[in-house]
Amino acid sequence: MENKVVQVRDLAAAYRKNTVLHDVTFEVEKGTLTGIVGPNGAGKSTLLNTILDLHPRLSGDVKFFGKPFKNVKKKIGYVPQRGSVDWDFPTTAIDVVTMGLYGQIGRLRRPRRHHREKAYEALRKMGMEFYADRQISQLSGGQRQRVFLARALVQDADLYIMDEPLAGVDAQTEQAIMAILKELKKRGKTVMVVHHDLQTVEEYFDSVLLLNRKVMHYGKTKEVFNRENIAQTYGGNMRWFGKEHRDEFTVHE
Amino acid sequence: MEMFFYGFMQRAFQASFLISLIAPILGLFLVLRRQSLMADTLSHVSLAGVALGLLIGINPTWTNILVVIIIAILLEFLRQIYRTYSEISIAILMSVGMAVALVLMEIGAGRTTLSVTQFLFGSIVTINKEQIWMLLGLTIIIGLLYLIYQKPMYVLTFDEETAFTVGLPIKMMSILFNVLTGVTIAVIMPIVGALLVSAIIILPAAISLRLSKSFYGVILNGMVIALVGMLSGLVASYELGTPPGASITIILMLIFAVITLAKYMLHYLKFDRLFNKSQG
Numbered sequence: 001m002e003n004k005v006v007q008v009r010d011l012a013a014a015y016r017k018n019t020v021l022h023d024v025t026f027e028v029e030k031g032t033l034t035g036i037v038g039p040n041g042a043g044k045s046t047l048l049n050t051i052l053d054l055h056p057r058l059s060g061d062v063k064f065f066g067k068p069f070k071n072v073k074k075k076i077g078y079v080p081q082r083g084s085v086d087w088d089f090p091t092t093a094i095d096v097v098t099m100g101l102y103g104q105i106g107r108l109r110r111p112r113r114h115h116r117e118k119a120y121e122a123l124r125k126m127g128m129e130f131y132a133d134r135q136i137s138q139l140s141g142g143q144r145q146r147v148f149l150a151r152a153l154v155q156d157a158d159l160y161i162m163d164e165p166l167a168g169v170d171a172q173t174e175q176a177i178m179a180i181l182k183e184l185k186k187r188g189k190t191v192m193v194v195h196h197d198l199q200t201v202e203e204y205f206d207s208v209l210l211l212n213r214k215v216m217h218y219g220k221t222k223e224v225f226n227r228e229n230i231a232q233t234y235g236g237n238m239r240w241f242g243k244e245h246r247d248e249f250t251v252h253e
Numbered sequence: 254m255e256m257f258f259y260g261f262m263q264r265a266f267q268a269s270f271l272i273s274l275i276a277p278i279l280g281l282f283l284v285l286r287r288q289s290l291m292a293d294t295l296s297h298v299s300l301a302g303v304a305l306g307l308l309i310g311i312n313p314t315w316t317n318i319l320v321v322i323i324i325a326i327l328l329e330f331l332r333q334i335y336r337t338y339s340e341i342s343i344a345i346l347m348s349v350g351m352a353v354a355l356v357l358m359e360i361g362a363g364r365t366t367l368s369v370t371q372f373l374f375g376s377i378v379t380i381n382k383e384q385i386w387m388l389l390g391l392t393i394i395i396g397l398l399y400l401i402y403q404k405p406m407y408v409l410t411f412d413e414e415t416a417f418t419v420g421l422p423i424k425m426m427s428i429l430f431n432v433l434t435g436v437t438i439a440v441i442m443p444i445v446g447a448l449l450v451s452a453i454i455i456l457p458a459a460i461s462l463r464l465s466k467s468f469y470g471v472i473l474n475g476m477v478i479a480l481v482g483m484l485s486g487l488v489a490s491y492e493l494g495t496p497p498g499a500s501i502t503i504i505l506m507l508i509f510a511v512i513t514l515a516k517y518m519l520h521y522l523k524f525d526r527l528f529n530k531s532q533g
Contacts, residue, residue: 049414052417052418053417054414054417054418070420073418073419073420074419074420076418078414078415078418080412080414080415084412084414085411085412086285086411089285089410089411090281090285090462090465090466090467090468090470090471091407091411091466091467091468092466092467095467095468096411099404099407099408099411102404102405102408102419103419105404108400108401135466135467155419
């Protein structure tokens with residue numbers, strides 16, 4: 001059981017009276033990079049929120065590292081959607097990253113030099129070291145996302161759960177983030193990412209979870225991510241332009 | 254400067270100094286938590302608290318604090334229920350507070366020499382030693398709690414979801430914050446008046462937000478702004494015989510206008526980099 005980082009069994013969740021997720025069962029193994037993919041309204045964000053107890057669950061059982069979430073919070077780094085926080089907040093990029101270190105700094109102590117250095121190092125990894133003292137409202141969408149990632153990195157978690165970190169970012173940011181995710185995986189960390197771009201799934205993730213209110217397909221990307229399964233997940237809303245043509249998927253919502 | 258020889262003016266200056274220390278801290282969190290109207294609600298509710306105290310013949314400050322604490326806790330639960338419409342609970346409780354205050358006042362009319370008008374508009378003549386001590390105690394409590402909880406509060410205010418997932422006691426912190434805001438309002442309301450107490454808490458932080466890029470910068474600048482606004486407001490109130498709360502609010506608004514104009518002009522003259530550098 002050591003190898004199982006996330007175990008979800010028969011999970012169901014609802015908004016008001018509408019069931020958004022039902023019969024969700026899957027297990028994530030250590031050291032994998034998993035993409036969670038599905039159409040709009042498939043419940044991708046709800047899935048993350050529910051397993052992290054941010055959204056009430058109707059039924060089911062969720063375990064991280066074999067234990068309930070509340071016992072292993074420190075081992076989990078969550079990166080919410082960029083739009084979920086207030087970017088007009090009076091704070092600088094480096095202060096946001098330092099936030100990720102609060103657990104290590106302790107409540108009454110001030111951040112020490114090595115904490116500051118660690119925060120700078122994370123910003124450097126994201127190519128953001130020259131923006132450290134910039135107020136966050138002055139950063140672009142991609143730069144904000146990189147600051148968010150840097151904050152998660154300094155937390156030094158074993159499992160990272162990220163909600164659409166690549167949505168609406170520039171190509172440079174996307175590359176920087178993917179490089180970090182691959183490095184995390186190499187260091188034996190486990191990463192789960194809600195992802196929206198079907199074209200890059202094969203390149204980015206070694207496992208994929210196709211979600212549409214329930215788990216449609218889940219497994220190694222090579223085995224699961226094929227035309228048939230994608231069409232099934234997206235229903236009739238997908239047009240396939242042919243692999244031999246331009247290797248392009250277009251999704252019509 | 255004869256005004257400094259009057260005991261009530263000395264107490265008013267002492268109170269202003271203490272209020273200037275706590276208002277920007279509470280104000281900044283209220284603004285960032287999108288709860289700036291909560292201060293207004295609590296001040297209306299605190300009128301009901303005062304009216305209750307006058308009616309049953311207990312020191313109105315104590316009934317006031319009790320009522321406001323209950324409502325502050327209630328507000329947090331309503332905030333959780335109406336997540337997306339958090340202003341609903343604020344609007345409802347504001348009117349209910351006012352309505353209850355008016356009814357209690359009418360029932361109690363003629364039973365006491367203290368008039369509710371005094372609490373509506375505030376009066377510096379009525380500040381007594383006990384209030385100064387209470388304010389000092391409150392300042393110390395808020396100062397200590399701020400030192401202990403500044404980091405968790407900062408995370409909670411910036412990003413409530415992450416605050417939860419890293420295991421911070423978010424409910425307890427939110428309730429404690431609301432309660433402290435309520436008690437502060439109850440304590441300073443007789444001085445500056447129920448109608449304008451929220452302005453004195455919110456405005457310094459709101460003005461300071463335009464000046465500083467860092468969190469601590471906003472709080473420190475806010476304290477300076479509050480101090481300047483409150484002291485000059487008091488002097489104006491004494492010299493012109495105007496109500497203290499109103500005088501302070503108008504001066505704070507003037508500061509806001511001057512800073513906004515100056516910032517705009519500096520920006521226009523391309524000096525804004527110089528300007529930003531001088532801020533913490």
